[in-house]
Amino acid sequence: MIDYTKLVASTAREIKPSGIRKFFDLLNEMKDVISLTVGQPDFETPWHIREAGIESLEKGKTYYTSNSGTIELREAISDYLDRRFTLKYDPQKEIIVTVGGSEAIDIAIRTLVGPGDEVIIPMPAFVCYEPLVELAGGKPVIINTKEENNFKLTPEELKAAITPKTKLLVLPYPNNPTGAIMTREDLEPIAEILRGTDIAVLSDEIYSELTYGRKHVSIATLDGMHERTVLASGFSKAYAMTGWRIGYVCAPREIAEHMLKIHQFAIMCAPTTCQYAALEAMVAGDEDIEYMKGEYDRRRRFIVKSLREIGLGCFEPEGAFYVFPNISGYGMTSEEFAEKLIYEKGVAIVPGTAFGACGEGNARISYAYSVKHITRALELMDEFLRDHR
Amino acid sequence: MTKLLKLLEEDGRLTPDQLAVMLGKETGDIKKMIDEYEREGVILGYQAMVDWDKTDRECVNALIELKVTPQRDRGFDRVAEKIYNYPEVRSLYLMSGGFDLAVMIEGKTMKEVALFVAQKIAPMDAIVSTATHFVLCKYKDKGIIYGTKEVDERGNSPV
CATH class of the missing domain: 1.10.10 (Arc Repressor Mutant, subunit A)
Structure with missing residues (x-):
């Protein structure tokens, strides 16, 4: 019998499985759960976008595109980023169309991080940065952002984490799972620390269209930051296109040319059908965003108020479609809380520890659900909290 | 607002x-x-959307195209009023194009609807012609797609 422990490379073997796999296994076993766990829109992709994908198939657009994506799509992305966020990227040399924001993050990290390099990751955050950094031989340096700072990254925390080995700062805002954002005023002192260093920024802006009240500001628009920023984004959240797996990464050409090599050898090009759908989203999708954002915003207000009413303190999220209430007052860990809630009331939420140890004491609740669904779930949560008070 | x-x-x-x-x-x-x-009559009422095909109640819907001679000074209003006062008439629109009034009628059977058109609508003075089209299948009404159930197909991967 072959020795699999020798067969599987140590780098792969040493990747820690997601800490809450047990929880998701439980969730997938249970029937008739009222779930508030999903990290994707409840809208279907707008029909005109789907039609553009279908039409491309009907017209026989079934070939590879150029490695970095069709030039039409890259030009449309360039226009879009300028139009909505005043970001300037050259479609010829600085934009690569990727298989979702995930690939964008992957090739950015693999391009920038080598053995021994330190990567600063503010948590709680989406789970992929740490393992990807480790796969590249780098060392994740975690900053535990704090609820009292509304889960923003503070300049003091950043300064304390920087060492001579620091290579990259991951900036995951608007944030999954907390819903925190970084305003221009929040970003400026961060940029001030980085200016004049050789530290790059990976700005994961997948939720950039979903901010409520104020427009998202990309750190790449601040003085001196464009040259050191890699921007990862995509179509999944803004256009309800999660299943299409299509995104993009933008960077100065000196970085982009190396990312393109990894993309070329690992992926070849993003799926052609999805590129045509994405093009339609870029040129004719602004109204879809407004519509969906309006819906999320109404649900956001509703869920924050309702959570506070049933006694769960909750800082006001300004981005994405999650709330991250504090559940620490019930004598249970986040995971115990979530498990009991499923068993006793059939309601599923994600323990905060899924997004890093510092998520202990909180839970992520998604409001990518109908108001009716949210109302029912919160009624049951209210009963649960009364039972455990 | x-x-x-x-x-x-x-x-x-x-x-x-x-x-x-x-x-x-x-x-x-x-x-x-x-x-x-x-x-002020901006909100005129609140109704439930019912898919009657899922119930025992028999019911058919039809769209009647009417060509109408408009009346001096009153235009189409008088004849429209005479038509919409029948409870069988669910909707009534004045249209541009090849005909004038579009009437949506609900009845128990096709025969009942046909009789209603023949006995109540067609004989009116102003009516020039009628064409009755029965609804065979309702796919979507008032923005709601019929026949679908609320199933959440989103995968539960830890995102």
Whole structure:
């Protein structure tokens, strides 16, 4: 019998499985759960976008595109980023169309991080940065952002984490799972620390269209930051296109040319059908965003108020479609809380520890659900909290 | 407050409390606005969307195209009034194009609808011609797609 422990490379073997796999296994076993766990829109992709994908198939657009994506799509992305966020990227040399924001993050990290390099990751955050950094031989340096700072990254925390080995700062805002954002005023002192260093920024802006009240500001628009920023984004959240797996990464050409090599050898090009759908989203999708954002915003207000009413303190999220209430007052860990809630009331939420140890004491609740669904779930949560008070 | 009206148009059962939170207003203000909309006839009513095909109740719908001679001074209003007062008439629109009035009729059977057209509508003085089209299948009405159930197909991967 072959020795699999020798067969599987140590780098792969040493990747820690997601800490809450047990929880998701439980969730997938249970029937008739009222779930508030999903990290994707409840809208279907707008029909005109789907039609553009279908039409491309009907017209026989079934070939590879150029490695970095069709030039039409890259030009449309360039226009879009300028139009909505005043970001300037050259479609010829600085934009690569990727298989979702995930690939964008992957090739950015693999391009920038080598053995021994330190990567600063503010948590709680989406789970992929740490393992990807480790796969590249780098060392994740975690900053535990704090609820009292509304889960923003503070300049003091950043300064304390920087060492001579620091290579990259991951900036995951608007944030999954907390819903925190970084305003221009929040970003400026961060940029001030980085200016004049050789530290790059990976700005994961997948939720950039979903901010409520104020427009998202990309750190790449601040003085001196464009040259050191890699921007990862995509179509999944803004256009309800999660299943299409299509995104993009933008960077100065000196970085982009190396990312393109990894993309070329690992992926070849993003799926052609999805590129045509994405093009339609870029040129004719602004109204879809407004519509969906309006819906999320109404649900956001509703869920924050309702959570506070049933006694769960909750800082006001300004981005994405999650709330991250504090559940620490019930004598249970986040995971115990979530498990009991499923068993006793059939309601599923994600323990905060899924997004890093510092998520202990909180839970992520998604409001990518109908108001009716949210109302029912919160009624049951209210009963649960009364039972455990 | 177009937003308030749009929300109610989509779901007439949202409570003033819920609407107030969603729109960032006071519950009292929302109640006042709804009262005013109702008084002014901006909000005309609240109905449930029923898929009768899923029930035992027999019912057929038809679209009747009417060509009409308009009346001096009154145009189409008088004849429209005579038609819409029948409870069988569910909707009535004045149209541009090849005919004048579009009448949506609901009845128990095709025969009942046909008789209604023949006995009540066609004989009216102003009616020049009628063409009756029965609805065979309702796919979508008032923005709601028929025949689908609410199933959440989103995968539960840890995102």
